[in-house]
Amino acid sequence: MSWFSLVTKGKLEGAEEEARAESRRANQERKAAVEAREEAERETVRKLEALKIAEKQRERAETAEQERQLLQSEKDEKKRRDENLMQFSWGPKNKAAGQWTTQEFEQLQKKFFKHLKDPGGNLIRAKILIFGPTGAGKSSFCNGLRSALKDTDTPSNYYAVGNIGTTLTSRFQSARYGDHWIIDMPGIFESSDFKTENIEAIASGKVRFDALITKTLEVEDGQSQQKARRDVSCVVLVLHHNIDLGEELKRQLNVIIQLGGKGVLSYYLVLTHLDECDPQFKDPDNLPNLYSSPLVQEAVENMADQTGIPAYAISYVKNYVTETETDTKTKLLHLKALDRILNYAADQVEKIIDSKLQSSMYDDAPDA
Ligand SMILES: Nc1nc2c(ncn2[C@@H]2O[C@H](COP(=O)(O)OP(=O)(O)OP(=O)(O)O)[C@@H](O)[C@H]2O)c(=O)[nH]1
Numbered sequence: 001m002s003w004f005s006l007v008t009k010g011k012l013e014g015a016e017e018e019a020r021a022e023s024r025r026a027n028q029e030r031k032a033a034v035e036a037r038e039e040a041e042r043e044t045v046r047k048l049e050a051l052k053i054a055e056k057q058r059e060r061a062e063t064a065e066q067e068r069q070l071l072q073s074e075k076d077e078k079k080r081r082d083e084n085l086m087q088f089s090w091g092p093k094n095k096a097a098g099q100w101t102t103q104e105f106e107q108l109q110k111k112f113f114k115h116l117k118d119p120g121g122n123l124i125r126a127k128i129l130i131f132g133p134t135g136a137g138k139s140s141f142c143n144g145l146r147s148a149l150k151d152t153d154t155p156s157n158y159y160a161v162g163n164i165g166t167t168l169t170s171r172f173q174s175a176r177y178g179d180h181w182i183i184d185m186p187g188i189f190e191s192s193d194f195k196t197e198n199i200e201a202i203a204s205g206k207v208r209f210d211a212l213i214t215k216t217l218e219v220e221d222g223q224s225q226q227k228a229r230r231d232v233s234c235v236v237l238v239l240h241h242n243i244d245l246g247e248e249l250k251r252q253l254n255v256i257i258q259l260g261g262k263g264v265l266s267y268y269l270v271l272t273h274l275d276e277c278d279p280q281f282k283d284p285d286n287l288p289n290l291y292s293s294p295l296v297q298e299a300v301e302n303m304a305d306q307t308g309i310p311a312y313a314i315s316y317v318k319n320y321v322t323e324t325e326t327d328t329k330t331k332l333l334h335l336k337a338l339d340r341i342l343n344y345a346a347d348q349v350e351k352i353i354d355s356k357l358q359s360s361m362y363d364d365a366p367d368a
């Protein structure tokens with residue numbers, strides 16, 4: 001091989017070697033570029049995921065904030081509503097009064113059994129008639145009063161109580177406590193069968209409480225009505241605290257309210273099922289919170305609106321339903337209602353005496 005050939009071969013080999021090296025470099029660069037691109041893509045994916053996570057976190061934080069704001073606004077709304085309801089302010093204003101103690105219970109019990117005299121010096125014998133819709137809790141209320149007045153350890157079951165759709169009490173059931181009578185009545189309901197004049201006759205004392213009456217308060221045949229008219233001193237309307245009064249029930253209750261307006265009788269409203277109005281009162285230990293419960297204020301306001309009876313002539317009770325023992329606070333609750341009812345009854349007796357006096361106002365000095 002000539003020198004020239006040798007040189008050419010060497011050059012060629014060098015060139016090939018260089019070309020290979022170049023190709024290797026190019027390959028490496030391509031690989032690096034691919035890796036770099038892949039890394040960049042991975043980086044992009046990572047960033048996107050990070051963005052997604054951040055977005056989710058932001059959304060979660062936003063939802064949490066919205067929920068917090070919603071809760072807060074609901075809380076504020078409830079607080080405003082409660083404050084508004086509390087302005088109705090049914091109940092005694094003297095917060096110190098009424099510790100719901102055994103002494104208070106004993107005092108009221110004693111007070112009930114004290115003889116009351118009218119201005120003429122005659123003993124007041126109140127007749128307290130318990131009137132209202134079927135199932136309102138009239139008989140249960142009477143049992144509560146009895147348990148309290150007799151201070152029994154177990155709830156009284158003297159007046160038949162039930163939940164059977166039609167009225168369970170089917171005649172007058174009178175019981176005497178001290179000087180006074182408490183008379184449980186059959187329930188009325190949404191029906192035109194209860195005639196206004198029958199309700200009037202019973203409420204104004206024209207029907208004797210030993211008379212037999214039908215379920216629609218007609219006096220049974222052969223039972224005469226009496227003329228005397230001083231028999232009922234207070235009609236206690238008993239209503240379930242959230243009853244929606246229909247036209248007929250309103251008419252029947254209005255018979256009593258109108259007789260009250262004419263001075264024939266006094267009336268008082270007792271709301272029942274306090275334990276369903278505000279569940280805290282399922283526990284009698286909470287009864288001292290009675291006048292600070294917005295739910296109770298709302299119920300009293302609503303029933304005062306529906307019946308037109310002023311809130312000061314309304315009491316609220318929780319009757320014994322499942323309890324096997326009585327307790328001082330529930331007894332006191334019943335006696336507090338009874339104390340006010342008796343005041344209304346005594347006022348009524350005086351009112352009737354005064355109205356008789358009024359008609360003889362000019363007898364001693366005739367006009368001309
Ligand atoms: N949760 C609760 N239930 C009560 C209350 N008062 C009465 N009840 C229940 O209501 C139902 C009817 O009670 P009653 O006392 O029989 O009602 P009533 O007004 O005498 O009914 P009639 O004699 O049928 O006109 C019974 O199941 C009682 O246990 C109360 O304050 N709270």
Ligand SMILES: [Mg+2]
Nearest residue numbers: 138139168169
């Ligand atoms: Mg009854």
